[in-house]
Amino acid sequence: MTSPHPSVPANRLAATASPYLQQHAHNPVDWWPWCAEALDLARTQDRPILLSIGYSACHWCHVMAHESFEDPATADLMNRLFVNIKVDREERPDLDRVYQTAHQLMARRSGGWPLTVFLNPHDQRPFFAGTYFPREPRHGLPAFTQLLQGVEHAYRDRREAINAQGDELMTALAGLAPTPSGRVPAARVLDAALNELTDSFDTEQGGFGGAPKFPHATNLEFLLRRWAVGAAAGQPDDSALQMATFTLERMIRGGLNDQLGGGFCRYAVDDLWMIPHFEKMLYDNGPLLALCCDAWQITADPLFRDAARATADWIMRELQSPDGGYWSSLDADSEGHEGRFYCWDRERVRALLTPTEYAPFAAVYGLDRPANFEGQWHLHQYQTPAQVAQTQGLPLAQVESLLGAARATLLAERELRVRPGLDDKVLTAWNALAIKGMARAARVLGRADYLESAQAALDFIRRTLWRDGRLLATCKDGRAQLQAYLDDYANLLDALLELLQTRWSAADLAFAIELAEVLLTQFHDPDAGGFWFTGRDHEPLIARPKPLGDESMPSGNGVAAWALQRLGHLLGEPRYLDAAEGTLKLAAEFIRRLPYAHGTLLFALDEHLNPPETLIIRADTDLLDDWQAAAQQGYQPRRLVLAIPNSATDLPGALAGMKPGAGPRAYRCRGTHCEAPVEHLAQL
Structure with a gap:
């Protein structure tokens, strides 16, 4: 998505590397990136900070931009009352993590994007937070302009209360910090996690709980690992396997998965996996690629093999840069409408396909049913090819051939459309997740081109994002910047261990050791255990969290503990094993309280109790x-x-x-x- 008003003079965001910030470079808002100069200005002028956090593929971020940030009257109000700072959450997950947590404490509900936070200019502590606000009052939300005036009045008239609220918030943030229990959790928490997943499993459509439904690759991997542990002991847990494979099958056949071009969308808005929010994120597709490979190894079901191939091919075709690194995401919107790139008019499909192709295609993908998305059809498998072959009296091989030809025709037609926006920055942590998935696919599927793709991405990181013994977090147009975070180091270490199992490289093992040493010197807390999200020399923020639970990405502490533990066993290095054990002790109470929410830490716990x-x-x-x-x-x-x-x-x-x-x-x-x-x- 590009700025729709290039005639408006560029603001400071035009000089940034972030595609998301550049989308706002021609807003009439006097935006600043997060920087010391902006913070100093707010402090000097005693003007509260309006902090807006989003990302380039976010649909509601675009909506708020169109409604408010592109409106001259709203922008004038923002410019008079606030110092306005725009942040790309993908470049600055540290800021996003801290202020999302603050929002949850203040609003007593989960956050999201766009995140809208008003900060005290003297200490950056938030005093009001929300997410999307509309142009006009609706759904119980005030108009954004009403909010702006109300917040500014509160800052001027209720300063003492705001300062007291800030003190309370800091106390609450400090209270969230985990404290070590002195003991590693017992094996029974693994059973507790399995029981919780079983209780919330949707037996009709797969997944856990109701809409919206997220892939939660970590939970599915946990179930596959539980099955494998039982199988190795002669007691396979078939119910765990069935939950994982049934969920993955429903996701693959659903509209969550791009039925023509491959690649999974972020999540489904319904419980059928039919209609997604249409953005495609690299960080989802790397783990889901690995998961499809695992399911193929266990079941030999071609559905999982084919989905793995389609996902890997999509990553290489649409997200791999000429320099080797993987780009970040594809937008949900094109031509100003969510999902327009992916949806179809039935008569257009009928005109493109032969009658022989159309009959099975319509039956499988629902074109013989009512439209499922805003008067159009988003492709979703309502029936399997085998079911359609039986009802139409055709050989299965013929149906699959006709479906393949139809998909190729429609994909070629779709390529002529205006494409969704591409966020073409390279993020170290997300690349690591994709490298791991591609390396797993190369080994399991016997595809040398997947290994070459993973190697090219790793080479890009070594060449561009590794400087003076430290990682950088992001690169856009050759401009690498920002100190890397826990997720970058932990996930890249994990990816290197996956690559080393695909092919030997002394250089990669040496790189893995270097990353492990930085984890210990910059991120590890030797006193309480665990790993901070930011390094010791990082810019001080209002909080320095140690994230333990899995969210949209695997927990950095979980991946660090798991990968260090594995590297420690390989090398016989007790420091790595001790750091992993200390992390499990720190997280023990959180794991016991919500085991299923800490899947990556459960992987580390499993291999602590039963070394690999x-x-x-x-x-x-x-x-x-x-x-x-x-x-x-x-x-x-x-x-x-x-x-x-x-x-x-x-x-x-x-x-x-x-x-x-x-x-x-x-x-x-x-x-x-x-x-x-x-x-x-x-x-x-």
Whole structure:
């Protein structure tokens, strides 16, 4: 989405790199980016700060921009009363996290975007917060201009009360900080999480709870891991597997998944997975790609294999930059309307397809039913190809061929439309999630091009976003900036461990160790345990959180604990294991209270209680692939396999003792115990 009023003189946001901020560069609002100069101005002039946080693919952010920020009268009021700061939540998740939490405490309800917060200019503490506000009063919300005047009057007339409220808020924020329990949670919390997911499972449509429905890839991965743990003990939990695979199947067949071009949208607004909010985010699709691969390994159902391929192909085709990094997202809107790019007129589809193609296509995707989105049809599988083959008396292979031809025709036609806006910044943490998914897909599906894609993204990060031993968080048009956050380091470490299981690279292992060391020196709290979201040398904010629960992305503390634990077992490095254990102790009460909301920490807990099996294969290059394939056969989430060629030398830590033999050999360890090397392939 570009600014609709380029004739309006550019404001300061025109000089920023963020696509979201640039969308507001021609607003008549005198916007500032978050910076010391803006904060100093507000303090000097004693003008409250209007902080507006959003992101480029956000539909309601666009609505509020059109209604209010592009309106000269509203902008004039904003400029007279406030210092106005616009923030891209994807570039500054630290600010978003702090002020979303403040909003929840003040409003006693969950937040969202756009986030609208009014700050005391002298300490940046919020005194009023909300989300979207309309141009005119409706749905119990005041008009935005009414709100602006009311907030400004409150700041002038009720200063003492505002300061007291700020003190109360800081006390409440401090009260949210976790405190260590001294003990790691017991294994029963894993069962409690499974029970909670079972109780909230939608047996009719999959997923958990009602609308809106989010993919929650972490919960589905937890269920697959529970099944695998039971299967390894000869007692597979088929109900856990059924919940995960049924949910994933409904998502794949639903409108949440782009039935023509691949890739999953952010979430569904209904309980059928039919109509999504149409933005497509990189951070969703990386984990869902890995999940589809896992489901394919377990079930051998082609539905999951094909969905994995479609998702990976979409990431490469539409989100991978020529420089290798993955871009961030596709907008929900095109031509000013949400979903316009994806929806169809029935008669246009009928005209594009042959009658032979149209008959099964309409039956599968619902064009023989009433329109499902604003008088048009958003593609959603109402029937499976097998069901349609049976009712129409056709061979299944013929139906699938006709559907494939129809999808190709419609995709080609769709490519002629005005495309949704692309947010073409590269975010380190999101790229890490995609690298992990692409590496998993490369290994499970045997696709060298997926590995090349993941490697290109990693090379971009090393080349552009790794400077002087530290990561940067974002890059746009070659301009890398902003100190990286916990999520960047933790997810990239996790992605490197996934890549190392796909192919050996001494450089990647060395990079993983460097990231682990920065996690310990910059983010780890050696006293209370856990990891702060920002580094020790980061800009001070009103709070420094240690996020524990999974949200739209996996918990940074959970990923850090899980990845450090795995790296610690590989290298025999007690500092990494101790940091992971301390994180579990810190999070213990939160995990016990809401186990299903801490899925990533549960992965770390599971492998703390039952250390993963590490299998280190040493062999000449010509034999390495066969041994690696044998070791990685099937879905084994508690097994970590590195296939290291005999030519590799100077290995770090415990790997140094795993020497080549006269022939291929595999070293099998679990925790601190290692068995005698295996020297015959059949023994694997």
